[in-house]
Amino acid sequence: MIEVKSLRKKYGDFEALRDVNFSVKNGNIYCLLGSNGAGKSTIIKIIAGLLRGTSGEAFIDGIKVGTNLEYKRRFGYMPEEPHLYDRITGREFLEFMGTLRDVEESILGQRIDQIGKELELEGFLDREISAYSKGMKQKVLFANAVIHESKNLILDEPTSGLDPRYTRYLKYRVKELADEGRAVLMSTHITSVAADISNVVGIIHKGRLIAEGSVDELLIDTGTKNLEDAFVEVIDGNL
Amino acid sequence: MVTCKTLDMLSVEVLGSYRSTKERISEHPAMTTWFILLLITGFSTTLLVAEYVKTLDIPILLLSRGDILFVIFFFFMGKTSSETIDVCLKNNRLKHLFTAPVKISKIRSTIFLKIFWYNLLLLAISVSLASSLIHIFKIDLNIDGYFFIHLYLLVTASVFIGYNISLLSRISNRLFRYISLVVYGQTIPLIWFILGGDFSYSTISFFLLFLIGLSFIIYQIPTRLFMDSWISESSRSISSNIHLKGENWFLKKCTSKTICSITEKEILDRWRRKETVASLGIVGVIGFGLVLLYYQLGPNPDLGLGLEEYFYPIFIGMSVFLAVSLQIVIPSLTLFSREGRRMWAIKVLPIMSIEVVYGKLVSMLIFSPVIIVLISLPLPILLGYTISQVLFILVSSITLIFLCSGIGIWASARFPNFDESVNGAPDVMTMYIVMMSCLITGGILILPALYVFTWNVFLGLLAIILSADITVLITIYLANNASSLFSKMELDM
Numbered sequence: 116m117i118e119v120k121s122l123r124k125k126y127g128d129f130e131a132l133r134d135v136n137f138s139v140k141n142g143n144i145y146c147l148l149g150s151n152g153a154g155k156s157t158i159i160k161i162i163a164g165l166l167r168g169t170s171g172e173a174f175i176d177g178i179k180v181g182t183n184l185e186y187k188r189r190f191g192y193m194p195e196e197p198h199l200y201d202r203i204t205g206r207e208f209l210e211f212m213g214t215l216r217d218v219e220e221s222i223l224g225q226r227i228d229q230i231g232k233e234l235e236l237e238g239f240l241d242r243e244i245s246a247y248s249k250g251m252k253q254k255v256l257f258a259n260a261v262i263h264e265s266k267n268l269i270l271d272e273p274t275s276g277l278d279p280r281y282t283r284y285l286k287y288r289v290k291e292l293a294d295e296g297r298a299v300l301m302s303t304h305i306t307s308v309a310a311d312i313s314n315v316v317g318i319i320h321k322g323r324l325i326a327e328g329s330v331d332e333l334l335i336d337t338g339t340k341n342l343e344d345a346f347v348e349v350i351d352g353n354l
Numbered sequence: 355m356v357t358c359k360t361l362d363m364l365s366v367e368v369l370g371s372y373r374s375t376k377e378r379i380s381e382h383p384a385m386t387t388w389f390i391l392l393l394i395t396g397f398s399t400t401l402l403v404a405e406y407v408k409t410l411d412i413p414i415l416l417l418s419r420g421d422i423l424f425v426i427f428f429f430f431m432g433k434t435s436s437e438t439i440d441v442c443l444k445n446n447r448l449k450h451l452f453t454a455p456v457k458i459s460k461i462r463s464t465i466f467l468k469i470f471w472y473n474l475l476l477l478a479i480s481v482s483l484a485s486s487l488i489h490i491f492k493i494d495l496n497i498d499g500y501f502f503i504h505l506y507l508l509v510t511a512s513v514f515i516g517y518n519i520s521l522l523s524r525i526s527n528r529l530f531r532y533i534s535l536v537v538y539g540q541t542i543p544l545i546w547f548i549l550g551g552d553f554s555y556s557t558i559s560f561f562l563l564f565l566i567g568l569s570f571i572i573y574q575i576p577t578r579l580f581m582d583s584w585i586s587e588s589s590r591s592i593s594s595n596i597h598l599k600g601e602n603w604f605l606k607k608c609t610s611k612t613i614c615s616i617t618e619k620e621i622l623d624r625w626r627r628k629e630t631v632a633s634l635g636i637v638g639v640i641g642f643g644l645v646l647l648y649y650q651l652g653p654n655p656d657l658g659l660g661l662e663e664y665f666y667p668i669f670i671g672m673s674v675f676l677a678v679s680l681q682i683v684i685p686s687l688t689l690f691s692r693e694g695r696r697m698w699a700i701k702v703l704p705i706m707s708i709e710v711v712y713g714k715l716v717s718m719l720i721f722s723p724v725i726i727v728l729i730s731l732p733l734p735i736l737l738g739y740t741i742s743q744v745l746f747i748l749v750s751s752i753t754l755i756f757l758c759s760g761i762g763i764w765a766s767a768r769f770p771n772f773d774e775s776v777n778g779a780p781d782v783m784t785m786y787i788v789m790m791s792c793l794i795t796g797g798i799l800i801l802p803a804l805y806v807f808t809w810n811v812f813l814g815l816l817a818i819i820l821s822a823d824i825t826v827l828i829t830i831y832l833a834n835n836a837s838s839l840f841s842k843m844e845l846d847m
Contacts, residue, residue, distance in 0.1 A: 163702050203623065215612055243626070
């Protein structure tokens, strides 16, 4: 379970996040939907421990983010941009991250092979990451997020750089992971992705959570027929 | 409107560097002040020592005008070569320029001009500072106008040569690469020969002008080769028989699984970038130079000062410091900067910051025995030093290695340089401050023990062991501090 309470983030005079509250229950997929620069990645980075909020708190499985290492064992993270160590191979990267997440060596090897097969990375896992395309790097990042089978997933724009086939695979896989009881928090600005898989959508605008609910609830509230229209309606109503 | 695209691109590069430097200066005002103080002190000391040595009139200690110019040439050539690799060949961001409707030759000129002007700026600042200090302290060094003419010509040549060598060394066709390097590389011994020979100043000037002309022609190599070098470096996928396992028995036994994994990752990364081989090679060259010095001057060089017994120990100390600076201090300054945007990977892991710092520290220290084997030990053995003398040199070297690693990693966490255009390479200011700090602190820790050693061998040995203990404590303190700085680092990029 992921919880955010009264989260604020200020950069000098600029307020990037203003009093954000939401929670992601186990088995649910929560999509943070927002325009570019709305504050989605800032929220995700604070929960992942990469940024510190100016005030407010975030919790993963009830453990406060930033206080000890235990919360870091509870989630898998996929960043927005595929910045990876380019001189090591995909397999070495996954082994490195898995080992430091205390995944047993024998299990780790099996999981890497299995997910490599699922993502059609087998031929590339033993090549240096510098030779990967953006999409392949995204796949390695997704593999890294799920390889230790944590109870929570935090995905920052996971479909960016992926072709339609793998976008479909990723949506299917994320749903499957949520069905297994995981709490999934993901950010996106693609409304169709959010509409397809989310249980709850949170619309972020100028650092504020301005609407929240299931896709159906948002459509009823805005009187629109699809999430894209609902999103525009909500944003325009708040300009 | 007609515009010069090269100058347009150059102005963007210069503006970017100016803003980044300005930001660093305003972020660390104390560091800037300290840098200026150290720079003035360093220059004054060097000039005053040079004047003193000149008055002694001891042939062995006198560096000829040619030697000094060659050292400056070599420094600028190495600097340019490394800058070309970081700013040009390893710079993946250049793809944005390459895909723009701009001639490749203009992009090449932009990169070269950036490197060239910065080096000339550094030279101008150094010459101005040295001239001011010579004037203030009335230092007599017999420097004439030709020295400055040769200096500027040499630095211009060194920038061309360093740039060309870096580019030629990355050409994908091996045969062409080796032939061109061997042929063009002859310019370096040629410069040594001309500067050291009995030639008139105007002949040297003429030769240097000729060399600049020649290098300019090489610089104009077809853009196809320029692109070839960039592609082969920026998209190089090295096949290596060394793989990341995280299960090195020795490391695991001595440290922990986490530290072992991080150490291995760091080593592998540097190994595949060929940085390890390069730095080990440099250590080997320094060690070879020391032995060569011994065979040239013999065991008892005549200084006429009664200080003969200190001659070689001073050289060993200087060589160890040089090797430690190149193999440990400078690489350790990049440890956090190079993580840059990839730092999320370490940050989200359930591992303690101190383990990350120790992992990186061990990766720095793991090759340090090479310094001891190649630099600290051969000369004392050749000179037939006693066991206690060898032991003193050994412990002093270890002290310096630990101290420099600690200071280096702390500085890396305190002043990280996330400027992507330089690939995490430290800026001149940080590098100079850290190296001088290492030198001063090393002197404070080792020289008193050396004094005691000359007075009483046993007490001297105890004193240097005490210094080593203190150094380890300092290193642990600095590592803890670096760990705290690392845990506070935010990934806001």
